[in-house]
Amino acid sequence: MFLSTKACGPRALRGLVSLCLQEYSQGTPADPWSVNPLHDLQDYLSIPIVKESYQVFNPLPEELEQGQELFKQRPGHKISMIKSVISLEKLPVQNIPEMSFVGQSNVGKSSLISALFNHSKNGPQIKTGKTPGLTKTLLFYKVSKHFTLVDMPGFGVNMPTYYKESMHTYLKTRNVLCRSFLLIDSDLGLSKTDKEGLRMMESLAKPYAIVMTKIDKPRRSELVKNLLDVTNYINKHTNICFPQPFLVSSPSLSGIKYLQTFIAHVTGNIELSSRRTEQK
Template identity: 65%
Template sequence: MSLITTSLSSAAKVQGRFVYRNVVIHRSRKCPLGESRAYSWRINPIEDLQDLVTVPLLQEKDCIFNPSVNEIEKGHELFIQKPGHKIKKVKSVVNLEKLPVQNIPEVSFVGQSNVGKTSLISALFGNAVDSHLIKIGKTPGLTKTLQFFNVGKQLSLVDMPGYGKNIPSYYMESMHTYLQTRRVLCRSFLLVDSEAGLTDLDKEGLRMMEDLAKPYAIVLTKIDKPRQSVLVKNLMEVLDHAEKKTHICFPQPFLTCAPSLAGIKYLQTFIAHVTGNLQLHSHEREEKQTTVKHSYSEPQGPTKNSSL
């Protein structure tokens, strides 16, 4: 969205309200971890935040992913483990020469240490996968390898080591090489901590993704942590930065909370779609997007990813 350009110091409280770049954000309750299940977020949490401001958080032209309720349920179903459709960890890789040989689409999760990549992947599986398969810790830099989790025979989720604290010496080279050369990689997700807001490390990550020129989207994690007014402010900063500084980034960010699974079905549906596992019939606006920044190619099938 177009925002009035003033310094970040313009975010302030005025009579109990936040004002960010001349946009008034009304007061809201905090949804701490202990209450996150009690607060009922909508399927797309951005709709909850829209109630706090009088201007659109997203321009209409940017709202190009609009799945129906039925399509969301189909996207969600893909991530449910059942007989003949198992969720399993395939491999942990340090040496890129040992990447798994598989002809199914992959999506990767990128971000600084402790942003919640592993927690998000666990949430995409409904937090139902055995803990020995997905290890979640509070220590930054716990993930030190590329970890591949297969969703049946349909797709694979790739948990990448976080950059920043405790970064492995081989990380940057392996990450760049994987993201740039992996033929079956059809989408990456760059995660941003919604409580901390957009940091310098996040901006470096966005620059890296732009340099790689591979399709990616932004996911704001831990939306149960900040007050919603702070969450709106941080979301607006992400949108403003993406509008001005990116050309490849998908225009709609995804908001998620791993413990309560808020926003997870919406993200599951997007992943199912971009990997060719779900055809949507409710995306008329997508076909009107012709610019590079808002390109949104229709998947041709689960193993035909080069056009994505």
């Protein structure tokens, strides 16, 4: 139920027992995670979640503070929704890095962007909803002159061809797009649609990373299982995907500061004091 068959050594079993006891005795604590929730889950496994040959993104505390600062609106540092685009001819013309958020409807794209801007007083109002397919347009959120986050239409099996083609064209041809995030619901686990999304991202041959959303929802054992399904899939079927998934919860903000800092770093807004990221 809990772990891949590779992870059944004594240490993994000890981890498993402590995991069961924790779930039994404590339920789900309010905010149980450290800066990078992936670290906490590693304690339960004897195999590394991210292969040891990859250096993971590992910013210092002061770099995390710098990363978070960029997402706070203040005088001279405006954060706003600049454009809602249906037709690709209407894309904003600008020369700053863009980061796109891709994933099936309801996976938590808009909630994640809202969480990233959680410190922005009078910042952008971001629509989230229970009705799948709420976002039919590409929504551009600009962070001063530094970068833009793009909330993409919900990706899915029933997605009209027009939207699918537009999304594909945007992701393939947008010169300023420096990274995409493919979101996967950590409660539901890797779905057929997620795999389709991964195939699309691989075919685009542009850098992307996985974000597992809603980590506040599943039991930790289920989360570990769903995470391992994703990392096994990445290892077997992808070449371009950043090998380290990001884990987040939008309501509790777990993992958010860490993702803010990653975005700040890959958009060229903060230098890390030493080289501590590795691209696959």
